[in-house]
Amino acid sequence: MDSNGTASEVARAIGAALGWNSSSDDRKSAMAYLESVKAGDVRVLASTSFLLVKKDWSSEVRLHAFKLLQHLVRLRWDELSPEERREFAKVSIDLMNEIANSCEEWALKSQTAALIAEIVRREGLSLWQELVPSLLSLSSSGPTHAEMVCMMLRWLPEDITVHNEDLEAIDIFCTQLIPLFLCKIYAGDRRRLLLRGLTESLPDILPLLYTLLERHFGAAITEAGRQQLDIAKQHAAAVTATLNAINAYAEWAPLPYLSKYGTIHGCGFLLSSPDFRLHACEFFKLVSSRKRPVDADSDYDSAMSSILVILMNVSTDFLNRSESGYGIINDSEYEFAECLCESLVSLGSMNLQCITGDSERLSLYLQKMVQYFKHYKLELHYQSLTFWLALMRDLISKQKTSAGDGSADDLTSGDNQKRKLIPFVNDEICSIMLDISFQRMLKKEKANPGNELSGGALELWGDDFEGKGEFGQYRSKLLELIRLVASFKPLIAVTKVSDRVILIIKNLLLAPLPSGNLAVLESMQLAVENVLGTVFDGPNDDNGSSSDVQLASCSVLEGLLQQLLSLKWTEPEFVEVLGHYLEALGPFLKHYPDAVGSVINKLFELLTSLPIVLKDPATSRARHARLQICTSFIRLAKTADSRLLPHMKDYQEEDERLYGNEEGDGLQMLCNGDGCDIVMDKEDGLQMGSNEVNEAEAEKGEKRGKQPAGGFFLGIADTVAYLQKEGQLLRGEHNIFGEAFLIIASAAGPQQQQEVMTWLLEPLSTQWTQLEWQNSYLSDPAGLVKLCTETQFMWSLFHTVTFFEKALKRSGVRKGNSNLNNSTASSFQSHPLASHLPWMLPPLLKLLRAMHSLWSPPVAQLLPGQIKAAMIMSDFERTSLLGESNPKVSKSAINSADGFHLNMKDGNAEPNEVDIRNWLKGIRESGYNVLGLSTTVGESFFRCTDIEAIDLALMENINSMEFRHIRQLVHSILIPLVKNCPSDLWDVWLKRLLYPLFVYSHQALRCSWSGLLDEGRAKVPDLHGIVGGSDLKVEVMEEKLLRDLTREICSLLSVLGSSGLNSGIPSEQSGHGGRSDVSAPKDSDIMSSSAVGFLLKNKDIALPVLHLCLDAFRWTDGEAAIKAASFCGTVVLLAISTDNVELRQFVCKDLFSAIIQGLALESNAFTSADLVGLCREIFVNFCSKDPAPRQITSYLKFLLSLPCIGHQDLLAFEEALGKTTSPKEQKQLMKSFLLVGTGNQLKALAIQKSVNVITNVVGKIPLPYTFHYFLCI
Template sequence: MEESAVNNVAQAIATALDWTSSPDARNAAVSFLDSIKGGDVRILANTSFLLVKRNWSSEIRLHAFKMLQHLVRLRWEELSPAERMNFANLSIDLMSEIADPCENWALKSQTAALVAEIVRREGPNLWQDLLQSLVSLSSKGPVQAELVSMMLRWLPEDITVHNEDLEGDRRRLLLRGLTQTLPQILPLLYTLLERHFGAALSEAGRQQMDAAKLHAATVTATLNAINAYADWAPLPDLANSGIINGCGFLLSAPDFRLHACEFFKLVSPRKRPSDASVSEYDHAMSCIFQILMNMSREFLYKSGSNPGSIDEGECEFAEYICESMVSLGSFNLQSIAGDNTSLLLYLEQMLGFFQHFKFAIHFQSVNFWLVLMRDLVSKPKISTHSAADSSAVSSSGSGEVENAKKKALSFMNDEFFGAILDISFLRLLKREKILPETALSLGVLELWSDDVEGKGDFGQYRSRLMELIRFVSSYKPLIAVAKVSEKIGSIIKSFLLSPAPAQDLAVLESMQLALDNVVNAVFDGPNDFAKANAEVQHALSRAFEGLLQQFISLKWTDPALVEVLGRYLDAMGPFLKYSPDAVGSVINKLFELLTSLPLDTVTLSARNARLHICTSFIRLAKAADKSVLPHMKGIADTMACLQREGRLHQGEHNLLGEAFLVMASAAGIQQQQEVLAWLLEPLNQQWTQLEWQEKYLSDPQGLIQLCSETTFKWSIFHTVAFFERALKRSGFKKANWNSENNSTPDSVPLNPMASHVLWMLTPLLKLLRAMHSLWSSSISQALPGEIKAAMTLSDVERFSLLGEGNHKLSKSSLTFTDGSNSDMTKEGYTEINETNIRNWLKGIRDSGYNVLGLSTTIGDSFFKCMDVHSVAVALMENVQSMDFRHIRQLVHSILVPLVKYCPSDMWEIWLEKLLHPLFVHAQQSLNSSWSSLLQDGRAKVPDVHGILSGSDLKVEVMEEKILRDLTREMCSFLSVIASPPLNPGIPPLEQSGHVSRLDMSSLKSLDTFASSSMVGFLLKHESLALPALHICLEVFTWTDGEAVTKISSFCSALVALSASTNHTVLAEFISRDLFTAIIKGLALESNAIISADLVGLCREIFVYFCDRHPTPRQALLSLPSIAPHDLHAFEESLTKTSSPKEQKQLMKSLLLLATGNKLKALAAQKSVNIITNVSSSARSRSSVNAPESRVDDGDLGLAAIM
């Protein structure tokens, strides 16, 4: 090749990598390089081989290696056999040339990766020829040995990493070839490990540090290579080659122990074979147990006897050892089950890790105890609370692993379980929540901290601890109750002696969580308390009664303490189900706590405490079930008394009313109806009065006036909120659907709320219509400033959209939802009033929408009694003026349940009136906003109008988030319309025909499906179909994979319905418009997550429509890189298989071919599996990669191919 041409390529590489180059220059350079990669394959090979020579810069050489790898992976078959062999020889020669201490590590890695890729492409024959020369090369020196190890590391990647580009046969051949040569590969790796570790020590002893580093690098590369075989090579082979013992030995070498840990992490969860090699496997796994237990023993002894002597490096190492120990115990405990001494030692060490003061080590061990307890406690055959406290475990099991775990439990005495509970209780605390003196009392014990990285969030960790507490409590209830009672008793005692107990609530709050889980496990867990041994029942009841008496005797009045005490009483709910005699004292205590708190207060803590005590009645009613029924009259009398005396807020009365509804649901339908009538009758008299409706809801000025009347507007809110609660709590328990309550035993009883729907909803619709009108342009311009401000996004909504978490809000943002703070007459009143109005508008919208949505679930009482026109006007009259987030909420809360529950004989009356204005507006506004986003970078949604833009970037982020949310909601709504329950009339696609050989006479008219398929109904009505189908097509051009995921089920229903109808226009839409749109969608990388389903849709359209319409073939032939013979070959292959999976693979291959590999969704799917030089597990451990820190930025190894 001419030197000038090589220079041009080198210059293009330099320009493309130079960030100081102009964008035009870089784009031109990238285009030129793409033309070289896509041009003559021989020119590409010759140019790249010339550019990897040492006379070029490292950056150019590195890119040239990537070009060679690209050729091998994607264009290898274009070379003749002789050319491929010549290419392989040149690449192997490169390994010898680049084996120089001065060479860049990344270049050496690229060379090894290139040779490994060639071997994978050529198969076992080349590998057999190459292996001996690699053995010879490795003996020449540490650099050569490092290169060989690198190559051996890359070689099995297509076995260990799923790669869709590697066909099954080639994969099997590679596996067979490598397996056959394991007797040569594994001893070679052990030899390199032993030789160069010894050499590194020797050179270091002679102070020859440069030479020692070369040998150390080889040891690291060899360990990395070993780890590439660790999770698939037969375990006996690894043991026989000496590798297990070799890696075990290196656990004592500080420079290599983390790499050696990686080996044990990979082999520990190996699956036990079922063939004759099981004894060899168990022996090898037993050796691994002994190696890791020896390391654990040394660490636990040292850290236990002198905690201060443990540095961070040793703790990190112990964390990785513990991680492997967890895997061993979870998957291979049977390997040491026969050795009682080893099994007991293992359990003691795992308990030592669980109790360890270092949080990271403790964190790793949690999973073992969870797995052990979950597998056994959740088994139905474990005996319930026996006199031996559940110690007798059923001997039956499903496999040796389960039997080994059962045997492990038999070794664990009460002290074991007590220690697990003690540590679990302590670690429910978070460091940032406790007082300094509390932290001091914990000594060296590390609690969870916000500084913890890579462990998820505190909520996830705490939920795992609570799950463990439940398992232990279910298995050892007496120990759990004793431990939790002892701990709570000591905390309460210290609080009673404390001068300021409310300052340190964290410990008290954490133990409430512990108690909640213990009580639930004992009374609502897998073991039926009612069937437990009488002695155990009595002991448990006595212990809980004592604990309950402690709570009832407390005389706390501080709001924070009262709230926590209320939570403790909540936790006792399941116990009260079995101890009805104690229910009355708990109810009296709750009312005592409620009345002890001040009624008229502006302090948030007191208000929250009062509300929590009221919600405690709901929790008590749910948990205690029928035990609370005898006390209903007493509760009602107390409620009435408190209300008469003005000692109960309306919101609090609503909560107590909801508790009554829960109680009534346990009593039966008649009682439920009576309670509803008692609670709703006073509301009915006020709510249905025409005077307030005409005054406030007849025109916009009335609603503006209502916004200024704080007490009355909040009274309206609480009325609507109680309707919502009543609807949610008015469901039936199947046990109550009996002949006593129904005239017809088999009939479904009328919902107890059915008779109330009409009077509830008529004023509510007027209220919602008036509220919606505030956003219309003609009205919004004349609104007072505080109402205009209240209609904009709140701080909470902005922080949520920006993903900024829980920001501290201004005091006014925390205004109580009953408006009690809004009468403050001091500076800042305007802001407070604005927030008050915003809260009220949001509350009316949230509860009002939910009331409408819940009302649709009642069925005929809604759809046949309500006036559809008034509903449509209230919801859709001003839909064009609504903010996107409000449209989304309206769809989610009202329209989704409405279409789900609307009887099919009412579709004509209801659906078109409601859906037509929504679909038309949504299609137009979504299309406009997406066009603006994709073209100008701004979504321009109505929600952010009026925001004082402190940061344009933040506004853009909020706009895009709001747009995506509405897009996904509309797509989700269409998927609900296409759901199987609403479309029973659509036949399964497989019954419609086989590979385009359809019996046209079997096709039916679209009208046939209009009453048995909501999709059919929608398509029959053009006013609904056109905007819905436009959304369906356009979503494939919007860069939102989640929206495409949701719309795909709607597309599937369209295809299936169209395949069964004779509607030519619909068939043309599917064959041309939808087929083309899906292919365009595959060109967007954002759709990679749903690419398999999209390819499946393409396959269905082609298979079922190519003979009915010419457009599927025309669409494929219009793609840039397809020839007619390619399509013919595809169709021929398609007819040879009836497997949908194989047909999908054929369609995928054709689409890639036809587009010249330009479908980014499919390319992105493949790139997920592409090999990189550093495994994901190693990447998270910086210290493991220390010897590899010389890697340049950018993709390395085989990742460079794409």
């Protein structure tokens, strides 16, 4: 077939492939034909494509033909002879001239220019040097010719500006092709040669671009004035193409060149042109973001200074117009201003030295950035915010540095430049930043348009603001800036925040509808919290004493404190906001203890102003507000440190005098929960209204020289006790107060903490340890069903368990000190809860055992319908599994539940299924947490707790538990238990608990994964959990449950394989697997001091564990594979360190092959490095030098079974591996070897990145061509 015939066939195929009305079969057939043409004779491809780019064909055909030509140049260029390549280049250049003469559409011009650029990049420097004179001549032929030349100049440096430094795309281990390092050298050399050629040509290119810019901009203006609009458009297109070309060089061309040849001046001039200013400003944005070289000279600084002057002058014009309100500013002008601001931000960040050298220029620059920051347009403010954040971070760090050593001798030049800025960031600038940040803390949707304090004329953040992240992220940036300014100018920050809050409150009190302006006050609470936290808890508070600044700040805040204390709000919304403000004062109260009593009194006043919440939707807001006020005591206890302690301890002593009770009735009443039948020694208790107490408190107030509001002031514990006795405090609320007491006591030291712990827990033990309720409700499942009808007692038990949880959390071991294997008897006896565990845990274990039994099939079949319904997932849990948006249900929503939340007086009302579900969920979560936290108490837990009771409670019904519950049990109990169990008790605890867990979980997971991988649906045994919903949603939930449990089980394996639990295993061996060192530890010593060794000694546990690890690599879950790999790494080290032949056989055969199978899964891409590392360890340590041939045969046979590996390849690989001892290099060799050996079928190792392509011109290159391209450079 002749060339014309082939061209016609190709054209028809292109039409069929792109035609919207083509059938699927026709489209596939056409695509296959086009691929055959691309892969066929290269000369036929060239001649056919050149025919199809002619004007005789449609635009679609011509564009596709250009892509065929570009494909040829990129991937098959070397198949042409040198003479053919020259002829190809000549025809292409002639084609560019032809396209320019006929005024073709933009896409065809762009493709032609891209083709020429691709040819120059492939052919190299010699062709480029020949082309330069002809290009200069061609550009003067007319606007279209100039446009195409500029297009080509724009595409030419693409290989430099769009870096593809990840040349690992050609990281293939191949001895028959060009070696990897040569490919890198050739590609790098070609790029360097092109860069050198372009750099040498800059004295020709840049003047040409400036000339074209000047010539065609002037011509466009002239022709537009003559109303020759078509000609004017051609000149305008040439200007745009010239600016695009300039921008391609802006990132890398030497800055002095850009100044010398007029590029900076020309682009600066065009900033005044509405048609071209965005393109021109893009140039300045690119240049400004270039980091100042270390060896920059005066020419560089002069050029950057000229850029700064241009940008500031243009900014001044815009800002003056904007602030004066003169004229209308459209969206295009704001887009331009945003680019200007971004350029100034980049310049200040990357080239600060060019600004700080001139004080006047620096002052003007900061003034412009302040103007942008306070601009009402959100986009402009946002751009400036990034600058001020970076600047203030640097200033604060430099301030600390200079304050730390008092010397600037060691500071770098850049540091000194930043220190020069400190005097220029004055009080006025800081005040403006604070004022604007305060106003912008409010979202547009919550602002009251009629209130000036709601942002005034500022454009606030709204839900429709796109491209800058979420409001929470933006607010975090504002808060960081507020903290930085508060650290830099603390007194100004305190004054500003105090004055604004007072002003908002006064306006709110005068407003006819106060609730409409409450959002403004809410938005300022975080600002108050951050300012006070910085000023009173910041670097100035290191020694615990108050500095002069802090003392002055206290004086300023007295006015705010009095304003807050004087408010008489009772509406729940207002009470909640006021509570937030009072708790935010915590850091301030640490330095102003005289006000602590007044704040505590005010919080109690707010609490008692809200009604006791019954089960009434209308009072839900009040319920939430009460919880918030109670929680404020916890937050105050944390931030005010020990300042709350006197308000508990002193009054306790006074109570002892009044009542003659060492323990203090107030605290006993605090511990007496609703529904608990605890008999108090003094039934009359504390009467707040009694004359005796009033007189005593009045006398106490006189002694202290203060008279709190209300005429008297009770201690926190006594007040809580009174409120509880009077029925004004719910059980969940007094639990929160108990937690606050624990925090307060911890500030006084371990002894006080121990006393308070006993003080709080002993009254609870009376009811909790009674056998009557345990025998009645926990002896069988029917008893637990009965308990679910005893609403008041049911919730009383729940709050007891949750208080145990809080007590353990508040007295637990600090993070990082969880490994208690070496703890002594004295250490665990000192734990505040060590003596309480023997009575706390047995009833809890019975409760958990009874709850778990509800899910066993014989029991579940006989349960009442209400209990069965309560065992089903809540709507929140289902939507969470589906990944759908749903407001998070806080645990306080369950913790706040009470017997009183049902509107009843006799205590006999039955809860509904939602209440029972919440109770079961809460008991499970808190009960599991209590057991998990108890393991951190020390050896007392492991030596004094009945393992039989633990085993029955947790493992008796493990086969009936749902996946979600097993995951929770593993996460909350077993992982902490494994971490903290003493090694001499592993045989008692780990063997007993881990055996049933691993046996069942491996069987269940294998079955479920088999269903998912083979049938597309996980077979999850959560029969009670998943009910209702579409089949698709059920499938999604099942898969999520399966993956969650898989990951948690593998997390447990990762903990078992951690270094802390395997200290006896020597670190990775260097060299090969022989152990000739006579001083090496014995196998028995290694196994006994290793958790993994312990598991492997117990074959009943070892078999399911090892099989689970192998399966984890084959399941399509990357997170699980990462954790399993961690465990397997320890197994490999154990095999290396011991002479266990059976273990080595497993590692060399089963584990090695499973890892390589895992690498075939794309889901394991993120853990591929770890998996390759394991392969390297196995191969290096058990290679042919190992004297044990049986293991060697197993994995060598596996490697030789790979499709692309022969015996010689294996020998060559071993030789290459033996020439280096670097683990990194060995891993790289192993990776390459596996890729080649499997025919590049290991998806986890497959390269994701493609080679460089000209953007917006051609599509991605298929992977095989990518490798061919690199290997044939």
